[in-house]
Amino acid sequence: MVHQAAADGYRQQASTYADARPSYHPALVDRVVELVGDGVVVDLGAGTGIFTAQLVNAGITPLAIEPVGAMRANSWPLRRR
Numbered sequence: 771m772v773h774q775a776a777a778d779g780y781r782q783q784a785s786t787y788a789d790a791r792p793s794y795h796p797a798l799v800d801r802v803v804e805l806v807g808d809g810v811v812v813d814l815g816a817g818t819g820i821f822t823a824q825l826v827n828a829g830i831t832p833l834a835i836e837p838v839g840a841m842r843a844n845s846w847p848l849r850r851r
Contacts, residue, residue: 772837780817784840788818819846826827826849 772780781789796822799821802811808829816834823846825832836842 777838780838781840784818784838784844787841788820788844791818791820793822794824796824799828802829803828816845817841818844822846 802825808831810831810833811825813825813832813834815821816822816832816836817838818841819834821835822832822834834845836845
């Protein structure tokens with residue numbers, strides 16, 4: 771469950787978040803690859819999928835879970851179209 775204030779903030783600013791949030795440091799992705807190889811990982815609270823996209827690009831299969839609908843609507847796969 772997401773705290774209501776956080777959910778409201780993300781819902782109101784999802785597009786701005788998707789446009790402005792930088793990607794995660796490549797060393798973090800490298801570390802996940804070291805730990806998981808090419809396995810499946812759960813990206814819980816995936817937001818707009820910034821980290822999810824990095825995992826896909828590294829050859830990992832993510833299962834992205836995001837409870838805030840506006841964040842899902844601004845997600846990486848939808849924005850690529």
